[in-house]
Amino acid sequence: MASHFEWQIKTFWYGVAGAVVSWLLMFVLIGFPLLLAVLVWVIYRIVKGWLALADGKPVDASKLV
Numbered sequence: 001m002a003s004h005f006e007w008q009i010k011t012f013w014y015g016v017a018g019a020v021v022s023w024l025l026m027f028v029l030i031g032f033p034l035l036l037a038v039l040v041w042v043i044y045r046i047v048k049g050w051l052a053l054a055d056g057k058p059v060d061a062s063k064l065v
Helices: 001-028 031-055
Strands: none
Touching: 001 031
């Protein structure tokens, strides 16, 4: 379970950091596609974590993807 908690914490903080950077870059219009990419990445990590939890396997929390 510890690996899942680490996975969730990293997903949250990297997602927040990506959203802040995207928001700052919206003034030069690159932030909109970047925000979409961050959203897709967060959804991917949530699904990957849920699938590993359902299988009873740990997730490798040291990896970002």
